[in-house]
Amino acid sequence: MFGCAGCGAVLTAAVSEVALPVHWTDAHWETLHPPLLEAGCYAVDPEPYGPPWRQEDEVGASEAAERGWFAPFGALSYGPTGTVLLAPGDLRGTRLILERAAGYCMGIDGRDGPNLACVGCDLPVATRMDDCGCWQVVLLDPEAVVRLPAPPELPVMDWTELLATDALWHRLSAFRDIPAGAALAQVVVAAGGEPVEAAPGPVAELLGRTLGALMPAGEGAKRLDLAGPGFGERAADLVLVPVHPQTGEVWQPRGGAVPVPTDAALWSELAFPPHRTRLPAVGGLPAGAERDDPLPPHPAYPIGPSHAAFRHTLARMPAVREPWLRAIYDRGW
Template identity: 40%
Template sequence: MACVACGLLVATRIDDCSLWQAVWLAPNAVRRLPVEGSDAGLLSWADLLAEGAGVPPPEPIAPWGEPFRASDRWHWSPQWVAAAGQALAHLLVASEGQAVAVQDGLTATMFQRALDTWLPTGRPTRRAVLAGPGQPARTADADILFVPSHPQTGKAWTPAAPASLVPLPFGVWLRLVVSEPQLPVPASGSIPDGVLRDDPPTPRVHDVFQFDWEVFHRTLTRLPAVRTPWLREIAERFTQ
């Protein structure tokens, strides 16, 4: 993408039916300016938690050009697949070549199988848990923390005590720490303000979770720790 006035290349646009559509701005060619009438303020972590804008793990696969039906198949969200690829690279670096145990649940579904494949088994084992704003302090015995990245700045949440951090997009992190709300009893009639909808829970995905290999390799090769022999060996597997 180029500037209309001067022709300078300012961004790259991905617009393909088989890829996640996005526009990537060139940081050396653009700068942020406030727009009149818009709220340019930086949201705090408390504001983000109050908004609750999480990214659902699954997405439906509907026939092309047809509306979604309840019988359509579901698969893992491309945002989750890409986020896992990026986070896995940081997770391997944080492991320092030791076995890593990820807390049970969806987090283990995303990472544990790959960790068990590439890292040695047995003790000593490093423990990786979720941490971040609004979460209880259960990280005293944890070696690695999954933390959210701020959607406006891209900076990872930082705990008071130093730790090895593995950043995740805020929307993905939020769905890992906050369960999908469901009503214990379905509501009847019209739904008043302040009452959760009684929609059925999001269907589960039965396919094995596969992270984005390209994102993983691109992230790993840009981390300084990739120079260590065991990480360099993993990175070289993707170039052969």
């Protein structure tokens, strides 16, 4: 629970901390997004966020590396760390600062800094974002809020509970390319510059073509497959494994495969694909009847990994300074 640092007023009743969603790092331009987080939850961004910003040529490679950036990736934030992220519906006791409510076309994008003020003392405490190309989220300014005594957080579920309650699922929908791009970067680093062969099925459908374009061809390719709770382990050199959505811990295989951390929602879609209804090839509904069942969840077009999320993830990994990997970072696909 968090309150205003100026007057102590309660700003949110969200009490359950979760891992920062990996899809926070990217978005789809000119597309309305759902809330980033579920109601009642909050996440903390350990990276600097917001102004002031400094360009790459002002910072230099050494200083950028000290701040966790190991390849060029636009301007760097020198704002505060520890920004608290909430679902917009979990905020209370604030008003919109109208002169800071600018956006692109469908909402507010936070370009002018904190745009929500405490109704008790008028201190700017948060930034709401809901424009196209933005996840719907409220960002609490860590320098303007304080932690308040709160009820106990929800207990951390083990993997069995997560699978049984469908807690691994999230409304990724067309946005699954973002965690896929982050997972792809982890695979490329784990492969160490050697060829990679994706196991036939969902893994090959999602990453196979891009891995073929990025990695060298040849014999002795490292096999990439899935492993995880309720799924087991297969013979592979690299395995996509889920990241716990509450704690951020990576599921560890017991065999000798190298674990590749993957967003839990994306992993669950790969390991346990949604049921796809089989429609009859002949026949139809009676005259005058209207269908009320949803269509099978077939995507309108193949979804591949996000290039932006791939580069963002690589830029935060020291291995990108190796010549072979920096060449991939610069070239892309």
